Amino acid sequence: MVSLTLEGLPVELIEAIVGLLDFQDICALRLAGRTVSFKSSNATFRTYFSSKKLQITETSLKRFVHVTQPGQLGLWLQRLTMYDILDPDTEDAKAEDSDTTIKAAQLLTQAMENIRDRSPHGGRLSISLQIHGRNFKRKPSAKVFQMVTSALGSSKLPVHSFDVFADAYQHTWGSWCSLGFSELTTALSRGTADLSTSFQLCKKLCLSLGHCIHAVNFDNPDWDLQLPLTHDMAQQNTKSLCCFLNLCPALEELHLVWEYDDFLETAATMEELKFFNKMAVFCEFSNLKKCTLKDLRMSETALLTFFRKVPGLVHLSIDGLDLYEGEGFDGLFNLLSTTMPYLDFLRLRGLGSLSGTVHFPDEPLENLWIERSRPPPGVIRRGADARRLVTGRTS
Incomplete structure (x- = not known):
């Protein structure tokens, strides 16, 4: 043989x-x-080769630079997932020094410049960030985010879509992954001009956000989580989010997730938790067609202000939304049925206010969104049915 x-x-x-x-x-x-x-x-x-994953190590990044040289197939890359592997038991021991992080950012910058200048498809890249492993402290996600945004700021590589720890996770206990809020302020500290070129034509932005955790005391049964935040710092962080979103005037898809932590409610934590209030006022989304919101907290005024600005919406999914002030969701339901002629997909679940949780007892069985982990049932509608007035009861 x-x-x-x-x-x-x-x-x-x-x-x-x-x-x-x-x-x-x-x-x-x-x-x-x-x-x-x-x-x-x-x-x-x-x-x-148009879609590949890249682990963030010096060896992998050196190879990445090599395959994006003239004539190499790395120039055909269009969708890049960058990930780091986290072992929570050795996280502190394996922490990289600043020189190593800087070197990694320089290598990534060189590869991005190669794609920007030589790519046969115009150089626009879709980037997703991931952490493999539990990420309680959010330090690994901060390192990955800062390295990638630094490389984007230096290379001016145009971004088609940018997913920051959102789509790949369920965002339930034990599978968290999000970005500490203050990391946005750090990314913009050099000035928005560094990132504005990269995000000028960005069509899709996914963000999973949470508080920036300073320390986790695993020996304390009450999970003594500490935040080094003042109210002024929190206000700067929410302002930075608005600045970051406004770097994307062509945005067509927005996906926002908030990951809750067991913190005492202070002026600083509540400022960040209610970030959507400022976003609704100071951000414009004239081209938005698809919106996904998960586990957010806001006022009714902010909710209505945001959705009045997006009449061209085609796809809306809300999974967990808490109104801490206002009369409820009737105003939103009226907007969806009267001011959004293109709405073709609607998914609503976990809507709560001071009056209680919204139930949908009159919704046809085939339209119910049912999952054991997220009672009570919600609503899923498609086509013209998505624009039919939603009726709900609060209890």
Whole structure:
């Protein structure tokens, strides 16, 4: 029997293998030999390279720079997921020094400049950030976010979409991942001009936010979580969020998640928790077509102010929304049915106010949004039915 070598595999099989590999594994495969490199570099292979994952290590980033050189297939990249792996038991021991972080940002900047200048598809990139592992302190997510925004600010690489720890997570206890609010202030500290070029044409923005946690005392059964915040600092953080959102005038899709922590309610924590109030007033979303809100807290005034600004909305999903002042959700329901002629998908669940939680007893069974983890049932509607007036009862 003739032994089959890697070089002897048909092109179709090598392409199938490539489709299952992460970025650094593809680089290793292409180094196996000239024949393998050639077979994995044809036109069909380029489609596999359009979307890849990249672990944030110095070795991986050096390879990333190499494959974005002239003539290399990294220039075909359109969707990049950057991730870090976190072991919570050794997080502090493995903390990287500032020189290592700076070096990583420089390597990423070089790769982004290569894509910006030589990409055959115009250089626009969709970027997603992830943390693999539990992220209680939010330090790893802060490191990843600051490194990527620093590279974007330096390279001016245009961003098509930017997902900051939002889409890939359930955001339930034990699977948290979000960005400490103050990291937005840090990212903008050099001035918004650094990031404005990258986000000028951004179409989609996903943000998972929470308080910036200073310390976690795991020996305390009451989870003694501490915040180094003053009210002035919290106000600056909410202002920074508005500045960041206003860097994206072409935004068509917005996804916002808030992750709750067991903090005492102070003026500072409440300022951040109610960030949507300022956002509704100071941000404009004239092109918004799709909006997803999860576990937010706001006033009824802010809720109505925001949705009056987005008459072109096509898709709306709200999963957890607490009104701490106002009469309830009738105003929102009226807006959805009378001022949004293009609304084609509507999903509502977990709506609460001072009067209680909204139930939908009159909704047809086929329209109910039911999950055991999030009672009571909500509403899912499609097509013209999405614009039919929602009726709910509060209890």
